[in-house]
């Protein structure tokens with residue numbers, strides 16, 4: 001991995017051309033993905049086929065020559081392994097048939113069994129075998145808070161009404177659940193590392209549900225617990241950790257902590273001011289607004305070069321989108337972005 005620009009950036013070393021990969025780089029916007037996806041009704045069944053996962057992870061690498069690959073899986077594999085009955089039906093988001101509706105549901109949970117996730121670790125091995133030698137593989141998990149929110153809500157939602165009610169009525173029991181999830185995430189990431197991943201990203205995709213002190217009490221506390229466990233274990237101690245907080249109610253400067261290697265910026269964050277405060281401390285990943293990819297080639301070129309110019313003196317910059325790519329984007333527009341970075 002010595003020749004990887006992505007790993008160099010995580011080590012705060014300068015690259016003349018920044019490395020690039022992007023969130024949800026394997027997915028529905030790619031016709032080659034759709035071709036395989038149509039063989040499965042439930043998306044999760046596809047995630048349980050390691051060979052298929054490897055093939056899907058490699059699609060964007062083959063097409064765009066990106067500098068890092070991300071494991072093809074989903075953050076919701078952990079709640080699924082806790083028997084919450086996850087399915088992804090046609091045209092809908094995730095749905096749990098057996099969500100956490102009461103404190104008793106938390107008490108009744110069986111102990112987390114890492115063996116339920118062997119299909120993920122096989123996918124890591126398979127993907128590593130197929131990737132070009134110097135292309136690193138990123139493993140990932142959801143933050144404990146984001147996993148709890150989906151598990152209580154029973155799926156996606158506009159307002160996460162049930163999750164807010166649970167937080168108000170049963171804060172202690174919610175914290176017990178968050179602790180269970182933190183330990184499960186640790187074991188899960190540890191096994192991903194054992195299977196070959198070179199870096200880890202933690203997705204706190206529902207950080208924006210938490211206002212005031214609740215961000216600290218229900219999310220950051222547990223993400224830190226997870227990162228401390230990773231740093232204390234010899235297997236994972238040296239693995240770079242990337243943190244993505246979606247639109248948090250706090251400045252990133254007040255969120256980061258020493259166990260983090262890299263901060264992945266949501267598209268609304270001001271990369272220029274944050275880069276001044278993080279220089280020589282954290283690598284930065286980001287943060288083109290994915291919606292820019294719906295615009296003209298000239299607009300994409302301009303917006304991409306703007307970010308590259310701001311970050312050109314920043315050792316430890318990784319180009320990425322400020323959130324996942326959406327299914328409505330034309331892959332040719334992604335190529336325009338990649339070309340603009342490498343110019």
Ligand code: CP3
Pocket residue numbers: 023024025026027028037043070071072073074075076088092093094140156203205246324
């Ligand atoms: O290239 C990659 O990033 C592939 C691996 C990956 C997927 N999901 C595949 C996927 C990763 C890293 C994720 C993370 C993930 N999953 C997050 C965090 C990132 C973020 O967007 O904030 C979240 C919140 C989820 C939960 C999830 N998975 C939802 C809400 C949905 C349905 C809606 C949607 O955005 O597609 C999924 C399904 C999913 N996960 C798909 C893919 C390719 C699409 C499934 C399909 O083809 O039907």
